[in-house]
Amino acid sequence: MRIGVLTSGGDCPGLNAVIRSVVHRAVADHGDEVIGFHDGWRGLLEGDHRPLDLDAVAHILATGGTILGSSRVRPEQLRDGVGRAREHVAELGLDAVIPIGGEGTLKAARLLSDAGLPIVGVPKTIDNDIAATDVTFGFDTAVGVATEALDRLKTTAESHQRVLIVEVMGRHTGWIALHAGMAAGAHAIVVPERPFDIDELTAVVGKRFEMGKRFAIVVVAEGAKPRRGSMDFETGGTDVYGHERFAGVARQLAVELERRLGKEARPVILGHVQRGGTPTAYDRVLATRFGRRAVEAAHQGEFGMMTALRGTGITLVPLAEAVARLKTVPDERYAESECVL
Amino acid sequence: MRIGVLTSGGDCPGLNAVIRSVVHRAVADHGDEVIGFHDGWRGLLEGDHRPLDLDAVAHILATGGTILGSSRVRPEQLRDGVGRAREHVAELGLDAVIPIGGEGTLKAARLLSDAGLPIVGVPKTIDNDIAATDVTFGFDTAVGVATEALDRLKTTAESHQRVLIVEVMGRHTGWIALHAGMAAGAHAIVVPERPFDIDELTAVVGKRFEMGKRFAIVVVAEGAKPRRGSMDFETGGTDVYGHERFAGVARQLAVELERRLGKEARPVILGHVQRGGTPTAYDRVLATRFGRRAVEAAHQGEFGMMTALRGTGITLVPLAEAVARLKTVPDERYAESECVL
Amino acid sequence: MRIGVLTSGGDCPGLNAVIRSVVHRAVADHGDEVIGFHDGWRGLLEGDHRPLDLDAVAHILATGGTILGSSRVRPEQLRDGVGRAREHVAELGLDAVIPIGGEGTLKAARLLSDAGLPIVGVPKTIDNDIAATDVTFGFDTAVGVATEALDRLKTTAESHQRVLIVEVMGRHTGWIALHAGMAAGAHAIVVPERPFDIDELTAVVGKRFEMGKRFAIVVVAEGAKPRRGSMDFETGGTDVYGHERFAGVARQLAVELERRLGKEARPVILGHVQRGGTPTAYDRVLATRFGRRAVEAAHQGEFGMMTALRGTGITLVPLAEAVARLKTVPDERYAESECVL
Amino acid sequence: MRIGVLTSGGDCPGLNAVIRSVVHRAVADHGDEVIGFHDGWRGLLEGDHRPLDLDAVAHILATGGTILGSSRVRPEQLRDGVGRAREHVAELGLDAVIPIGGEGTLKAARLLSDAGLPIVGVPKTIDNDIAATDVTFGFDTAVGVATEALDRLKTTAESHQRVLIVEVMGRHTGWIALHAGMAAGAHAIVVPERPFDIDELTAVVGKRFEMGKRFAIVVVAEGAKPRRGSMDFETGGTDVYGHERFAGVARQLAVELERRLGKEARPVILGHVQRGGTPTAYDRVLATRFGRRAVEAAHQGEFGMMTALRGTGITLVPLAEAVARLKTVPDERYAESECVL
Incomplete structure (x- = not known):
């Protein structure tokens, strides 16, 4: 299998841990090839990428930022963004694309998925406001x-x-x-x-x-x-x-x-x-589990999905559901915090 | 209401956060009185205790250890342990007892609960091996x-x-x-x-x-x-x-x-x-939520129960269930960790 | 001997470590009595104080802030500040006063010392800008x-x-x-x-x-x-x-x-x-050594002095010298930092 | 100028900061070429090395360990160690060699220096037991x-x-x-x-x-x-x-x-x-200053010397003096630590 991965949106501790996990699982377990797109969707739209092997991810588990770079470019904002994405996926012979990002990224992921591209999303936001997953990595850090x-x-x-x-x-x-x-x-x-x-x-x-x-x-x-x-x-x-x-x-x-x-x-x-900076152990474990699950999903042909934490298990939810609504602080959680003076 | 609280078993970051939360919720929200037993079950069996007001818990949220002390004394190992516990609960006019501890403590809690004492347990172990809750505080630290x-x-x-x-x-x-x-x-x-x-x-x-x-x-x-x-x-x-x-x-x-x-x-x-030492933010939040839920349970008369995290919510589970089995690492979680050389 | 101690000026990690060290050395080694003035010079000018024994300083070594409180009140700015300070020192039977503070505090200390009060200063500033000492505690943190x-x-x-x-x-x-x-x-x-x-x-x-x-x-x-x-x-x-x-x-x-x-x-x-917050090990050691040296100086009658680090040793310098000039970053130190792009 | 650098002996936080500083100063300020020997003296004795340019040291300031590797090989223990070292220095056209290491390394450095090689040593030990410098990097960490x-x-x-x-x-x-x-x-x-x-x-x-x-x-x-x-x-x-x-x-x-x-x-x-692990700010600054001073010494032809911290300044001391005696804890420093029970 050939898998493309990209990171998009604001910085978030754990991005590198996902990239590493995707490469580990894909290369070491399945013998896949992995390429990384530079600067999020921009790399996919312009065909700007590099190969990612085990050595490329050898020292990144505990580092902040993203070795692939990021940007706020979004395919739906560009003329023929979807067409160009499709073109590069075909040219590169990719069997799966794994975008890692927040709400905007996942909306774009859904758009591309609806257009027939083989997408497995990984949610990312320090704000923890994506409803379809209990927690997102970066939040704990x-x-x-x-x-x-x-x-x-x-x-x-x-x-x-x-x-x-x-x-x-x-x-x-x-x-x-x-x-x-x-x-x-x-x-x-x-x-x-x-x-x-x-x-x-x-x-x-x-x-x-x-x-x-x-x-x-x-x-x-x-x-x-x-x-x-x-x-x-x-x-x-x-x-x-x-x-x-x-x-x-x-x-x-x-x-x-x-x-x-x-x-x-x-x-x-x-x-x-x-x-910024080194992620907590909690975020490294969650990010690693998300990366693994995304590769598994790709191999099982479960596209149009996003990885999610539910209780103690990692599962998949449809991208459509993932971006349907913002997860806000409910009254009962706010009530729990009642401060004592 | 009069509530007794105690900490039993090995040290675990977050114990003080539970104690503080119990006192905050009981005293500030309900106007309860709270007493703390010294050195776990020993304090209950010997009637060794002190009052806990808001000042007593003013600076302990981020500290390790337990201001109440702990020990490994267990009521079932002592002659007439249950009888003495019952006696002190009656003498002190307690409407609820909240023991915070691991497997041994919760087993003792169940014993006392079965004997008719008004118990709400709070699980504690750095090992995270209590099956009835997704996570225990102390583990993250x-x-x-x-x-x-x-x-x-x-x-x-x-x-x-x-x-x-x-x-x-x-x-x-x-x-x-x-x-x-x-x-x-x-x-x-x-x-x-x-x-x-x-x-x-x-x-x-x-x-x-x-x-x-x-x-x-x-x-x-x-x-x-x-x-x-x-x-x-x-x-x-x-x-x-x-x-x-x-x-x-x-x-x-x-x-x-x-x-x-x-x-x-x-x-x-x-x-x-x-x-030992200061708990992580994760453990402080979880411990604080457990303490609050235990006080609510007491006020709702839900005895013989233990607080638990399930997904993102705090719930109650019967003490019987809580200690029924050890939560071991399942094969699929171990498989996730497959190390890349 | 009876010793008064006070902390004045902005917060600085290590203040509590000095207070603890003063009490340890004075009480445990010399059998002195120590009192702490509240809120810096204000406490001295108004006679607002409390006794400090070993128990009072038992848990403060690693804590930020100051158990005595601080303020920016300065005796020279108040009508008859010097007279009132002298009066309270006499009333309380103090043989030494140890003010812990920055440039302003040390200037006031010198003023009181020149007026005949038995003062040993301890320098404090996170800015490290006191010329008479190689380093001040708080800076490393x-x-x-x-x-x-x-x-x-x-x-x-x-x-x-x-x-x-x-x-x-x-x-x-x-x-x-x-x-x-x-x-x-x-x-x-x-x-x-x-x-x-x-x-x-x-x-x-x-x-x-x-x-x-x-x-x-x-x-x-x-x-x-x-x-x-x-x-x-x-x-x-x-x-x-x-x-x-x-x-x-x-x-x-x-x-x-x-x-x-x-x-x-x-x-x-x-x-x-x-x-704010817990001081580094470096600052705790330096603060502890300063506190000890200040007590020794008091017992040797070396007043009008300030503790200082010179190389690896703790020494005393006249308060006059201590506040004579600001220690600025010299050209050769700035040159050392030449950034590589 | 052509400069060789090596790290020898046990791990010590700050080694990479010295290497980076040597390369920065040599390359960016003087236009020198720098090579790094692999695994301490072994690399010098066997001619095993690689070029070090600005990119090679771009991300190492805050990392533990040493990018050059280390070993406990010592030239004086090997047959014709000195001769082989001299040979490789000549072959590589080195104008200076900067070994970074502890007591054993500095003794070897002195041996080579006495044999006519252009050596500037940088002291390294977490134990802080080198008498000729107030402090060594690694100790604070x-x-x-x-x-x-x-x-x-x-x-x-x-x-x-x-x-x-x-x-x-x-x-x-x-x-x-x-x-x-x-x-x-x-x-x-x-x-x-x-x-x-x-x-x-x-x-x-x-x-x-x-x-x-x-x-x-x-x-x-x-x-x-x-x-x-x-x-x-x-x-x-x-x-x-x-x-x-x-x-x-x-x-x-x-x-x-x-x-x-x-x-x-x-x-x-x-x-x-x-x-192991990331050095404290203190150690990074000290290590950086040592690296800079070593390059300056090389350019000034001050060989047979070692960098040292004295008070707040970085200076040079003869290698002979550097290894003359162990810096032990003196009585007065031990007395300062008198513990209060």
Whole structure:
């Protein structure tokens, strides 16, 4: 069999572990040939690729990033993207293509699959917001990095007697905020799924100071917004590509809480450290299992599918289902996090 | 409501997070009173305890160990253990007792529950071998510690051109060996569930050197044993308490592999670092969710149950089911780990 | 002997290790009594304190922050600050006062010492900018945190094909930027001691892309500024306390480099994570040695002095010398860091 | 100029950082050519080498081990070792050879230097026992790894109410034991420089239990031995190469302390994790500075020298001085560590 693999979208710890696992299983178990496309869909559309043998993946299991590069190019946005993809797949004699990526990548994967290409997708997002799988790799690493930062920030907040508003990743969902906030014992957790009321948030943090505590930690997902009319809020608008710009919710919250509480409040934006670097053991194992399952699926002719974790097992779900809806933080999970002041 | 909590058995990262969560939910949400028994069942049998309020658990979320202490005392091993437990529960006016522990603890919990005491168990083991829950807290931390050690050992093995036999915890099951071995890219993984054949293992490691590689990493669970007749193997016998002593499988394997391969082979025994210290974010979240669910169960009168993770949700399972069988590494999971040389 | 100890100024990993060491040496070796003042000089000026015995410092060696609290109150800024300090020292029967703090704290210490109070200072700053000591504790931890973040950011910058401008602490000196930049292999390091020329910096980063590299990492100290006339630069002005506000050099650099290079450039501000949390082993050892030496100095009547590291030994230097000048990054150290593109 | 570089002896975090720095300075600043010998002196003696350009060292700064490999081959042990070394240096047209290694390597370096070869040594040992330099790279990483393990072990020792005897590296000197023990707050530190008296050690640990504490941590260097006649002690003898074998001091101490104290005592041997894996920021900076200074020395014709850290500066010392004596833990440093029970 000849298998093509590519990584697309934002950086995510575990991408290299999937690539390695695909090559290991394909080459070592099945005697397949594997090629890697450069920079995601761009490599497939332009026929830019290289062979991947066991040596090529010998030292990448624990490394962040992706040896194949990535980009945000999407075939459906290009003139005749599907046709060019089909052409290169045929030219290269590929029996399967394994794209590794997030929601956008999987939508493109579905498009190509519907057009008859032999696709097995592997889901990837640090945000953990793909409904068809219990967990995505990268999420555990992101939560771990955020939690370690929060552990450090707590002693500093206490020493400086401050409110720290810590912004973590999560444009549409609050999974990282929820887990890191719970893991670090935050005093309030603000997620995009539940627009916040600034009066309530002020009351919560204020109550903590009334109780004699000397600091507070508020964890906020970057995509969080106030309830309509709750406070003046600068929205970020859209950038030249039409992507939503973020407005700096932590910065705005810090200003507002400082004004209302009369306590020093400071924003801390964790940023890209959450999506780079060596993956946790959890993410390496999950990524490795996904890679293996994708190769198996290809050999069993199960195309148009995506690998998924369900409970403790790896399974396949239709790509159509995979991208049907965003997995948001449900009320009962948010309720579990109820912070004690 | 009055709730008693205790921690029993070996150390496990996340114990304090459960205690904190029990106190948070009981005191802050329900206005309950909570007392903590000292040193596991001993504290319950002897009425040795202290009150636990919010201040008592204010700084323990990220700490290893248990603020309540632990011991291996088990009520069924003591004369009238059940009677004394019942007596103290009555005297203290407890409406619920939440024991946090492993297989032995949960068996004792079932015994007391069958005797009519209001018990909600919380499972705890770094070994992840309790069948009724997908995962136990402590496991992720243990795997993380072992993986970080393996990452470090790889460069040293390569520099010294050695075979390193790295012994990780796991007396009866190979979950830590499996996950850490996969996460670190070990070249062979040896688990108790599959007695090893020394000839096969020698062949695997030897093949790696034949391929021109300069080192090899073998991960072995402490409870691993050779297939009968496969090699001379010193068994550890039992200690004065009747517990199985371990024979030092890594040490014996190192001697045997060095003799057979003519390559330097060295044992590394990771030992207790795997069960101490600050828990990972994953374990803190899981422990916190378990603690909350146990308090809810108590308030709903769901006794004789144990908290469990199933998929992404926390649920309750009967204590009877919880201890019915050991969760061993199944063949398909072991197959997933097939190491590439 | 009766000894008072206080921590003043910004948070710094290792403060608790000094407090513990002072108590250990004083109480265990000399049978002294130790009291801790709350919130730095404020506690001394208001007589707000508590006794510190061995139990009080039993679990703090590895913790960030300070169990005594801190503040930025300075005796010389208060009416009769010196008189009130003298009064409380007399009332409490103190034979020595050990203030632990940065430049401002040590200046106040000198003032009180000149006024006849028995002072032994311990220098503290993550910035490492006190000339009289080779190194200050807290610096190694700050560099370690920044380096780990840079390690993570590298893979993300590469995957996204971006220029990342990473702002680290350092208002007046570039020690953290220099060491973290060297440790992580940054492609340019910008320090306050050497106002940058935006054309040169653009050329350096641009050359890297011309060489075919796909990303660049620029480390910049928060206090860095462009050479006069080199680029439009928003200065931060001063806040209500007269402290210099920082202008967000990374943010401005990112905008400018993106405009000039036509490559995506993003700022990352590491912020307070650099000054909180558990100290490195290096900082714990240095802090412990400083604490011990301060107690010895008190017992030998060597007042008006500050502990210092010189080579491998701990010594004492006059407070006057300690605050005479800022230790800036010298040319030869900056030259050592010459980045290879 | 043409420069040869090699790494010899045991693994040590920072070796790759030196190699990278040598190549950066030589190639980028001076336009030199650099070749790397494989497996230490073996590569020089057999002419086994490869070119090292900027690409070859592009991703190695933060990696453990050595890309050049290492071995324990020493030229003086081989027939005509010096002659063969001279021959290959001449053949390859080398103007300088930079060996990176420990005591044995530096002795060999001196031998070759005395024979007229253009040598600049770089000292390397995790043990920090080379007298001519304040610190060697690798030491900080080793201490950091040991301290992190001790932090974890403390909670486990407390939970299990045990004495843990933790064996760290250090055959002839106790620097790692001293620093890790101080950093982690050990209750006793045992170093090779001061043969221990088992009665005294028992008394120290016993006193802790008398004070009501529930556990104790003893840190012991692998080369520690009892005072003559203090206790039965199995010595390790020598192996086939005449190297001293180690007797497992932690294991023997655990048995003896358990017998005398009636408390569970367990040995933990940290082993090779101390010398592998990614170096700390401190070690990367020191290694980078050493590499640069070695290239400068070569260009200035300062041969027969070794790089050294003195205070905050990098300097050169004669190889003769470098290996003249072992740097042992002096009494005053040991006194600083006096443990509080």
